[in-house]
Amino acid sequence: MTRKTPSSERRSHALSREAIVEGAIELLDTEGERGLTFRALAARLCTGAGAIYWYISDKDELMAAAADHVLGLALATVREESDPRAAIRADALALFDAFEAHPWAGTSLSLDPQQSAMVRFLERIGSRLITIGVPPQARFDAWSACVNYILGVAGQNAAQARSHPHEASRNATLQAVADSWKRLDPTTHPFLHETATHLPGHDDRAQYLAGIELILAGVDRTLVPVR
Amino acid sequence: MTRKTPSSERRSHALSREAIVEGAIELLDTEGERGLTFRALAARLCTGAGAIYWYISDKDELMAAAADHVLGLALATVREESDPRAAIRADALALFDAFEAHPWAGTSLSLDPQQSAMVRFLERIGSRLITIGVPPQARFDAWSACVNYILGVAGQNAAQARSHPHEASRNATLQAVADSWKRLDPTTHPFLHETATHLPGHDDRAQYLAGIELILAGVDRTLVPVR
DNA sequence: ACCTGAACACCGTTCAAGT
DNA sequence: ACCTGAACACCGTTCAAGT
Numbered sequence: 001m002t003r004k005t006p007s008s009e010r011r012s013h014a015l016s017r018e019a020i021v022e023g024a025i026e027l028l029d030t031e032g033e034r035g036l037t038f039r040a041l042a043a044r045l046c047t048g049a050g051a052i053y054w055y056i057s058d059k060d061e062l063m064a065a066a067a068d069h070v071l072g073l074a075l076a077t078v079r080e081e082s083d084p085r086a087a088i089r090a091d092a093l094a095l096f097d098a099f100e101a102h103p104w105a106g107t108s109l110s111l112d113p114q115q116s117a118m119v120r121f122l123e124r125i126g127s128r129l130i131t132i133g134v135p136p137q138a139r140f141d142a143w144s145a146c147v148n149y150i151l152g153v154a155g156q157n158a159a160q161a162r163s164h165p166h167e168a169s170r171n172a173t174l175q176a177v178a179d180s181w182k183r184l185d186p187t188t189h190p191f192l193h194e195t196a197t198h199l200p201g202h203d204d205r206a207q208y209l210a211g212i213e214l215i216l217a218g219v220d221r222t223l224v225p226v227r
Numbered sequence: 228m229t230r231k232t233p234s235s236e237r238r239s240h241a242l243s244r245e246a247i248v249e250g251a252i253e254l255l256d257t258e259g260e261r262g263l264t265f266r267a268l269a270a271r272l273c274t275g276a277g278a279i280y281w282y283i284s285d286k287d288e289l290m291a292a293a294a295d296h297v298l299g300l301a302l303a304t305v306r307e308e309s310d311p312r313a314a315i316r317a318d319a320l321a322l323f324d325a326f327e328a329h330p331w332a333g334t335s336l337s338l339d340p341q342q343s344a345m346v347r348f349l350e351r352i353g354s355r356l357i358t359i360g361v362p363p364q365a366r367f368d369a370w371s372a373c374v375n376y377i378l379g380v381a382g383q384n385a386a387q388a389r390s391h392p393h394e395a396s397r398n399a400t401l402q403a404v405a406d407s408w409k410r411l412d413p414t415t416h417p418f419l420h421e422t423a424t425h426l427p428g429h430d431d432r433a434q435y436l437a438g439i440e441l442i443l444a445g446v447d448r449t450l451v452p453v454r
Numbered sequence: 455a456c457c458t459g460a461a462c463a464c465c466g467t468t469c470a471a472g473t
Numbered sequence: 474a475c476c477t478g479a480a481c482a483c484c485g486t487t488c489a490a491g492t
Contacts, residue, residue: 015476038466048477050468059466060390107334107386111400113407119419123411126418140425143418145438149372152379159334159382163287173338180340184350191353191370192346198367211372214445221444242457265485275458277487286485 015047017055017065024066025102033104033162036062060108064115067105072117074098075124084131085216091124092150092212096205099154106158109151122147129219138222145215153208175200242274244282244292251293252329260331260389263289287335291342294335299344301325302351311358312443318351319377319439323432326381333385336378349374356446365449372442380435402427 023044027036038059042049056062074094081087099106109118126143134142164170181189181196250271254263265286269276283289301321308314326333336345353370361369391397408416408423 037464039464042478048479049466050478051476053467054475107382110387110390111404112390113404119408119411119416123416123419126422130418136421139418140422140429141434141437142441143422144434145376145441148380148383148435148438149376152381152383153375154379155334155382155386156375156379160337163337163339177338177340181346184346189346189350191357191366192350194363195353195367195370202367207368207371208375210368211375211442214369214372215438215441217445217448218441218443264483266483269459275460276485277459278457280486281456 015045015051015055019045020052020055021062021065021069024062025069028066028104029102036104063104063108064110064112067102067108068115068117070098070102070105071095071109071115071121075117075120084128088125088128088146088216089209089212091121092146093205093209095121095150095154096208099157103158103161106151106154106156109154125150132219133223134219135222135224138219142215142219142222145218146212149211149215153211171200242272242278242282246272247279247282248289248292248296251289252296255293255331256329263331290331290335291337291339294329294332295342295344297325297329297332298322298336298342298348302344302347311355315352315355315373315443316436316439318348319373320432320436322348322377322381323435326384330385330388333378333381333383336381352377359446360450361446362449362451365446369442369446369449372445373439376438376442380438398427 020041023041024036027041027044031040038049038052042052045051052062056065074097075091078087078090078094081090109115111118111122113119122143125146126139129139129142129146160170164173178196178199181192181199184193186193247268250268251263254268254271258267265276265279269279272279279289283292301324302318305314305317305321308317336342338345338349340346349370352373353366356366356369356373387397391400405423405426408419408426411420413420
C-alpha cells in the first residue's frame, strides 16, 4: 500500500517534476483518466496536494507532460531504419501501440514546443519525407497528413477507450455496433450493412497501417519521376 | 437574461431531450466546454438540475448527443454531388467547418449506433467508395482511413481549441511555435527549422483537404484498371 | 410521469502557515 | 526554497419529496 522502505531509491522527499509525471502516468494507467487527481497523486508521492503546484502549474500541463513522456518512451523503442518509408511505418506503429497502452495520452498532445518528444516526432516524420524526396511544395502538406493521421487516430482511440474502458467490453461493443449495422436497411445503407460482417474480428493495427500506406502511396504521386 | 415571454414558442415547461441537447450546444458554443454544467443548463431551461436526468443518463451521453446533433446539421448543409470524389471532399470540408465552429464536438464522437448522424456519415463515405469502384478487399481499409482522418483531425482541433480558446491567441501561439522551431539547430532539425517559415500563415483548411487528396490518390491505386 | 432542489461525495486550486 | 493541508468554490449525480 504505502511506501515505507527507505531502501536505496532515494529518500522519500525527493519530489521533482519527473517523479510527479511518472506518478501521474502510473495512476492514469492503473486507475484510468478519472483516477488522476491531485489528492491521489499527492498521496502516492507522500506529500500534500499543494506541493505538486510547485513543479506544475496546472492539471492540463500535467496531462501534457505525461503524454509527452509516454510519446518519448515510444519513440525510443523504434529501431533505426534505413528505408524512410519503413521508418515512417515503424514510428507510426510505435505510437499506435503506445496510445493503445496509454489511451489517455491521445487527447493531450499538441504542437506545444514544451512537449519535447512531440517536437522530435514531428521532425522525424518530416525529415523522412525529405529523404523520400518529396519536393518542398508538397512536403508541408504530406507531413501534415501523416502527422494528423497518426495523432488523430490516437485521439480517436482515446475517445473510444474513454467510453469503453475494459478490453472485454470493447469487443462486445464492436459486436453490438456490427449487429446494429446489420439491422440497417441494405438499400439505404449498403456499405455499413456489408461492412458489419468484417467489423468484429478486424485487426485495428493492420487497418491503421493500411491508412498510412494509402497516404504514402498518395505522397509517391507527388514525387518528380527520376530517370 | 432569463426567458419570460410566453410567446408562441411553447410553454416554458416543454422539457425534452431535444431542448436539452440544443441548450447544451448553445452553452458549449458560448461558454466553452467548461461552461456546460448541469446547473447552468438547468438554469437556462428554467428547471432543476435533476430534471435533466429524466431524459439523459449521463454527461457523456449529453456530450455525445450534442456532438451528433452538430454533425447532423453539418451533413445537411452539403449539396449533392454526382462525382463521388467531389462528394467526399464536400463532406470532409463540411465536417471541418463544423468542428471548427464547435471544437468541443471533436472528442465526443464514436461508432456508437446511438449517434444517428454518425451512422449517416459513415455510410456516406463508404457508399462513395463503392461508387468510385474500390474493390471490396480494399474498401474497408480505404473507408477506415478516410473516416479516421476526418474525425481524427476534428479531435486534434478540439485538443488545440481546448488549450488555446481564443482565435487571436491561436495565431500568436502558432507564431510562438514557429519561433521556437526557428531556434532549433538546423542540423538536427532540418525539417522543422525550414517549416517554421510556412507555419504561421498557412491555410489549415486547405492543408486538411490536401490530406484527403493524398488518401484519395492512394485509394485510386487500389482500383482495377478499366480498359 | 415528470419535476424540484437540497444533499452527497467528490474535484482543482489557493494560500497562510510551517520548515 | 520547498512543503503542508485546510479552505474555497466549484462539480456530477442521487433521491426524497412534491405535482
